[in-house]
Amino acid sequence: MKASGANIFSLIYEQWQKFSTTGNYRDCAVRSQILASWIRCHNAGVDPGDMRLHRALTDINLKKLLRNKEKLICIAKPFMANLYKFVQGSGFVVVLTDEQGYIMEVFSDDDSLQNSITKNFFQGASWREEEAGTNAIGTALEIGEPIQVSGAEHYCQKHHCLTCSAAPLFDSKGKIIGILNMSGASQASHLHTLGMVVAAAEAIMAQMSIQQKNCELAIVNNRLTNFFNTVSDGVVIVDKDNRIIQMNPAAQKIFDKSEQQVLGIFINDLFEKEGASLKQLLATNEPYTDVEIEGTCSCLASREPIINEQDGIIGGIILLRPIKRVKNLVNCYSGNYATFCFSDIVGDSVQIREVIHIARQAAVTRSNVLIQGESGTGKEMFVQAIHNSSTSQNGPFIALNCGAIPRELIDSELFGYDDGAFTGAKRGGKPGKFELASGGTLFLDEIGDMPLEEQTALLRVIQERKVARIGSDKMIPVNVRLICATNKNLSQEVERGTFRHDLFYRLNVLSILLPPLRHHIEDLPLLFKYFLEKLSRDRNCKFTVESTVVDCLMQYAWPGNIRELQNVVERAVSLAQDGVITLRQLPPEFYSTPSQALPVGKTLPLSIVGSREQRKKIAHDAEKNKIIQLLNIYGGNVSQVARVLEVSRKTLYNKIRLYTIQN
Secondary structure, eight states: OHHHHHHHHHHHHHHHHHHHHHOOOTTOOSOHHHHHHHHHHHHHTOOTTOOSOOOBOOHHHHHHHHHHTHHHHHHHHHHHHHHHHTTTTTTOEEEEEOTTSBEEEEEOOTTTTTSTTTTTOSTTBBOOHHHHOSOHHHHHHHHSSOEEEEGGGSSSGGGTTEEEEEEEEEOTTSOEEEEEEEEEEGGGOOHHHHHHHHHHHHHHHHHHHHHHHHHHHHHHHHHHHHHHHHOSSEEEEEETTOBEEEEOHHHHHHHTOOHHHHTTSBGGGGOTTSOHHHHHHHHOSSOEEEEEEOSSSOEEEEEEEEEETTTEEEEEEEEEEEHHHHHHHHHHHHTOOOOOOGGGOOOOSHHHHHHHHHHHHHHTSOSOEEEEOOTTSOHHHHHHHHHHTSTTTTSOEEEEETTTSOGGGHHHHHHEEOTTSSTTOOTTOEEOHHHHHTTSEEEEETGGGSOHHHHHHHHHHHHHOEEEOBTOOOEEEOOOEEEEEESSOHHHHHHHTSSOHHHHHHHTTEEEEOOOGGGGGGGHHHHHHHHHHHHHHHHTOOOEEOHHHHHHHHTBOOTTHHHHHHHHHHHHHHHOBTTEEOGGGSOTHHHHOGGGBOOTTOOOOSSOOSOHHHHHHHHHHHHHHHHHHHHHHTTTOHHHHHHHHTOOHHHHHHHHHHTTOOO
């Protein structure tokens, strides 16, 4: 075998000598990879007889290289050390280079730099083909494959004493990032050497891949942790037995408990007041979406199981979305809020108690409700109270004033439109009020002002419980509780032909008639006190009221109803001097328009009817009683009464004589 090896070496040397002398590669009996390398070296002008040390990096550039490749060096060094154990003391060296062929790390015997065979293996030395001729490191860089170069296969004669085995190192994208090489005396050449180097290189790349995956996993974990901690929905993670193993800050806020307080307890133990059916659902491993939870925490719960391919379901993730935030989101999008409840309605009269009773009964049903009453009687407050007491209270509350929307826009407001449905349509389309109110309440105010053609479309939606956007044939199911309000008498509008009779019957399932303030005037002191206290809180000040003020307000007809009273109180508060409200702060029409005044202890009917003489007599009687009342209030001071009535003293004396008033 030794003779055979010597013969091969001699044959290769002859071929090398012929090529290096003539440059003729025809009929050259060497491996194709070696011959291709010789040709590259010859074309690059490499001197095969050059005996100088290899060119090396400067100290500054070497430090920069080692700093940039620190990660690769740290990963490779343990594997290089293990590889070196097999050849330690034999004169072999194990080296690591970068992708340019510069040596970065060397494992060798102490005398390697003094040994003529291995003296060129030092940090910073270049082993590229252009510098060192054909060699395992430089050639492996060129061909991108493991290779062994022995004896005269080296292009430069000074390396004929070497046997070198090298394997490239690739990153995750297949790009060469370095070379692992083992070199020693040529007579020690063995094919197994290359196998050892290749195995070590693969181990290094495997470790690099693991570290990269760990780095990627760490990044993903950081992102998930940040999301887990900052997401506004509550997130609870449970094990297969439904014991809590993790909870994010939002969930801690929902339950008002720290993570340490709930770790290890069953998820359904957090819902002590809920029913057994809900607890059973929470404890199941089955997925569910938007299950409504009331009591401990009002929220929508969703669950997604965590599945392991080997063990099946090993836990679950439960998302908790506070219902209040869901409602606020919808209200923010729609611009409507349902804030009033029945407890906010002020009044203790028989009429108001009866209306509240009917409204409470209407709240527990899903039937359409029609509320009628004069302007300012509090129709929207009753609508909101019905919504907040109904089964739809956790759904959206959407309001639309039919009298305030131009005729050509009512369709798009109610039913929405698709992208490109008409000129100026919002890109992507827009949902209508029926879609936004699905699962909640749609309040149509001033329904009596809706045009006839729109009434037809509204009737169809009420009957079919489906809506199609303008420009679309797709029917969208909607589950809406419809409440309408008007200050008109819809029965009369039906007779006039301005309101569809079939729509009226659809809307008038539960009818509520709100009385005007003049029909329950006994509630005025309560209402006055309520508005005054509210303004006092808003303005952070206290007010006192002369007793004559409320007495005067009780005599007024209140055509603007409760809204007018609220405005009067606000005016009085704004004009009050030193926090005292007197008759002077009341609007002028309380005295300047006799027809608005009422006799003490009496109220006007819903509308003043009769002949001109009858209306004149009512006005005169009201004015006479007002003058008598003011003379009593101001102790017969005609000048003061004249100032209140905003008339001259002469005019007041004439009226006193006309009405035969004894002062």
